Amino acid sequence: MINATKKWIFLKISSIILIPLMMWFIINFVSIYDQSHTEVLAFFNNQPAKFLLSLFLITAFFHSALTISEIFEDYIHVEKIKIVANKLLYFLAIIIPLITITVLLKFNL
Amino acid sequence: MKNNNPISPHIQIYNWHISSLVSISHRISGVINFLFFIFLSGWILLSILLGQSYEIFYTFYNTIFGKFFLISIIWSFSFQILSEIRHLFWDFGYGFDLKISNISGLVVIFGSFILTIFIFLVGRQII
Numbered sequence: 364m365i366n367a368t369k370k371w372i373f374l375k376i377s378s379i380i381l382i383p384l385m386m387w388f389i390i391n392f393v394s395i396y397d398q399s400h401t402e403v404l405a406f407f408n409n410q411p412a413k414f415l416l417s418l419f420l421i422t423a424f425f426h427s428a429l430t431i432s433e434i435f436e437d438y439i440h441v442e443k444i445k446i447v448a449n450k451l452l453y454f455l456a457i458i459i460p461l462i463t464i465t466v467l468l469k470f471n472l
Numbered sequence: 473m474k475n476n477n478p479i480s481p482h483i484q485i486y487n488w489h490i491s492s493l494v495s496i497s498h499r500i501s502g503v504i505n506f507l508f509f510i511f512l513s514g515w516i517l518l519s520i521l522l523g524q525s526y527e528i529f530y531t532f533y534n535t536i537f538g539k540f541f542l543i544s545i546i547w548s549f550s551f552q553i554l555s556e557i558r559h560l561f562w563d564f565g566y567g568f569d570l571k572i573s574n575i576s577g578l579v580v581i582f583g584s585f586i587l588t589i590f591i592f593l594v595g596r597q598i599i
Contacts, residue, residue: 393595
């Protein structure tokens with residue numbers, strides 16, 4: 364299978380996973396965003412939320428990295444800058460969810 | 473040497489169509505969502521690690537800008553969800569007809585606003 368096809372399949376799978384997770388997350392976010400610190404922590408600390416939030420972050424960053432590299436492909440015409448931009452994007456898309464999920468899972472009230 | 477090759481017209485030359493509007497909004501909302509994911513990670517990390525200083529977020533969400541930020545994020549999520557569903561239908565080979573694709577484009581545009589209101593009301597436990 365050629366790379367472009369693989370990328371396309373990964374994109375579609377991640378978007379199918381993301382649609383319900385985005386709905387779940389945004390509704391919860393709207394309900395807790397202005398709550399007190401304790402209540403926000405209580406939300407992060409309960410089990411389905413921990414798991415779903417981690418899954419959401421992984422898929423969201425994975426999907427974003429693939430799609431934003433497509434946008435770079437269209438708008439950045441200098442090859443060197445494009446390579447650097449893509450490297451930076453992939454680096455952020457790995458390191459940010461990794462740190463967040465580690466803290467989220469290690470954390471106990 | 474000066475390059476006199478004809479170039480394709482810039483985006484501003486074209487008439488706006490529903491398809492192009494939805495397409496560019498899909499990209500813009502996608503980039504907004506990516507920036508939001510970074511903000512979200514920061515929010516999660518800081519609220520776990522900061523303790524008392526969490527007040528900054530509380531103050532931020534209560535400003536006009538904070539409220540605008542919240543509504544924009546809900547819209548951008550709604551738009552992305554609906555537009556992505558439209559793309560999935562295309563991938564399965566449905567909805568390529570010009571008329572249907574225009575209708576689905578309109579559904580995405582208006583639906584995103586309705587979904588925004590719906591998500592807000594459900595999230596705030598008003599309905």
